[in-house]
Amino acid sequence: MAFSIKEASERLGCPAPTIRYYEKEGLLPYIQRDKHGNRQFEQEHLDWIRLMTCFRATGMKMSVLKRMVNLALDGDSTIPQRKAILNQYKEELFVRQRELAEALDAVNNKLAIYEDIEKGRVVSESAMLAQMEVQQQSIKR
Amino acid sequence: MAFSIKEASERLGCPAPTIRYYEKEGLLPYIQRDKHGNRQFEQEHLDWIRLMTCFRATGMKMSVLKRMVNLALDGDSTIPQRKAILNQYKEELFVRQRELAEALDAVNNKLAIYEDIEKGRVVSESAMLAQMEVQQQSIKR
DNA sequence: GCTTGCCTTAAAGTGCGCTTTAACGCTTAG
DNA sequence: CTAAGCGTTAAAGCGCACTTTAAGGCAAGC
Numbered sequence: 411m412a413f414s415i416k417e418a419s420e421r422l423g424c425p426a427p428t429i430r431y432y433e434k435e436g437l438l439p440y441i442q443r444d445k446h447g448n449r450q451f452e453q454e455h456l457d458w459i460r461l462m463t464c465f466r467a468t469g470m471k472m473s474v475l476k477r478m479v480n481l482a483l484d485g486d487s488t489i490p491q492r493k494a495i496l497n498q499y500k501e502e503l504f505v506r507q508r509e510l511a512e513a514l515d516a517v518n519n520k521l522a523i524y525e526d527i528e529k530g531r532v533v534s535e536s537a538m539l540a541q542m543e544v545q546q547q548s549i550k551r
Numbered sequence: 552m553a554f555s556i557k558e559a560s561e562r563l564g565c566p567a568p569t570i571r572y573y574e575k576e577g578l579l580p581y582i583q584r585d586k587h588g589n590r591q592f593e594q595e596h597l598d599w600i601r602l603m604t605c606f607r608a609t610g611m612k613m614s615v616l617k618r619m620v621n622l623a624l625d626g627d628s629t630i631p632q633r634k635a636i637l638n639q640y641k642e643e644l645f646v647r648q649r650e651l652a653e654a655l656d657a658v659n660n661k662l663a664i665y666e667d668i669e670k671g672r673v674v675s676e677s678a679m680l681a682q683m684e685v686q687q688q689s690i691k692r
Numbered sequence: 693g694c695t696t697g698c699c700t701t702a703a704a705g706t707g708c709g710c711t712t713t714a715a716c717g718c719t720t721a722g
Numbered sequence: 723c724t725a726a727g728c729g730t731t732a733a734a735g736c737g738c739a740c741t742t743t744a745a746g747g748c749a750a751g752c
Contacts, residue, residue, distance in 0.1 A: 416698070427741060430700090435739095446748065448699055461657060468647075468654040472739070489665050496658050496665075503655050506609075510651065513609040514644050516602060517637050524630050524637075557728070568711060571730090587718065589729055613709070 412442075412450035422459055429459065437462060437475050439483060469506060470499055553583075553591035563600055570600065578603060578616055580624060610647060611640055 419426040432438050433449070438459070442450045462475055478495060481488035526532040560567040573579050574590070579600070583591045603616055619636055622629035667673040 414698080425741080426699095428739085431740065446699070448748095464650070464654050464657055466739090467650050486668060489669055493662060493665050496662055500655065500658050500662075503651055503658070507648075507651055509605070509608050510644055510648055513605050514641065516605055517641050517644070521634060521637055521641075524634050527627060528630055555728080566711080567729095569709090572710065587729070589718095607709090 412452055413456070415449050415451070418449075418451040418456055418459070421456060422463070424459065424463060432459065432462070435472060435476065437472065437479055439479060465499070469502060474499070553585075553593055554597065556590050556592070559590075559592040559597055559600070562597055563604070565600065565604060573600065573603070576613060576617065578613065578620055580620060606640070610643060615640070 413421070415426045415429060418424075418429060422429075429438070430449075433441055438455060441455060444450055465475065466472070474495060478492055481492050481495075523532065554562070556567045556570060559565075559570060563570075570579070571590075574582055579596060582596060585591055606616065607613070615636060619633055622633050622636075664673065
């Protein structure tokens with residue numbers, strides 16, 4: 411039960427050229443070919459691509475994915491290194507969470523100020539000044 | 552009370568060339584020059600740059616920042632449009648929050664599986680297979 | 693037999709957000 | 723007087739992650 415690249419692409423919502431590119435970059439070892447040289451994706455490959463997509467969407471670089479693949483190819487003895495990579499990535503995720511929370515805070519603040527202006531509760535001296543005022547209130551925590 | 556580009560750069564932890572680049576791209580209107588043509592940053596400019604940095608770090612594109620600046624320059628009548636942009640950005644922040652949560656889940660799952668392998672609770676058939684097993688467990692929610 | 697539709701590859705192109713370079717000017721300290 | 727240290731500009735370069743293009747191969751249906 412193997413998938414063509416088109417099927418893989420459809421199931422993953424990921425363009426076929428991108429999948430080929432990942433393989434070329436060494437992120438997808440062990441993909442077999444049929445007698446015509448066409449790639450045959452197994453469910454495990456789709457799962458791995460999905461995980462990579464998840465990690466990529468949250469800031470993991472391809473070079474890091476590649477290091478993980480290479481370590482995996484070297485066997486279980488590299489598990490400590492892989493754990494270290496994942497733990498570092500996890501820290502980055504926490505940083506991003508804080509960044510998101512801050513941005514959410516700032517955007518809510520700016521929205522609230524716009525409402526104030528709309529309801530005439532705040533006099534906006536000039537367009538740019540209004541812009542600036544927003545900062546001062548939303549940035550200083 | 553104005554700042555030189557060097558002072559601005561130091562206070563913001565943002566390279567001076569980046570600040571110049573932002574001005575060139577129209578993200579920083581109204582920056583005055585002294586008699587030598589040197590930029591004079593006011594506190595409001597620093598605050599605005601800081602806010603832009605916050606938004607940029609969480610995925611807002613420069614083109615969106617530029618649209619907001621242009622709208623702000625057109626006065627209070629554009630506040631509804633600016634609100635719309637911010638509300639859309641807010642939705643994107645929520646998407647990113649979900650992506651982060653998913654990634655965090657997946658990484659914790661993978662870490663747990665590595666621990667299992669290390670403690671011999673799981674037999675890893677091959678390096679790549681181990682890699683794949685992780686996916687199946689961490690992805691299917 | 694020929695078009696359609698899938699696949700292949702290598703290589704070039706794209707978009708974004710900086711970052712670096714090069715060439716130059718002003719001002720202050722030694 | 724000159725070197726250090728700040729500023730300026732336009733233009734080129736870079737890193738990343740794709741994306742597109744070009745040229746071709748195989749197989750099924752009309």
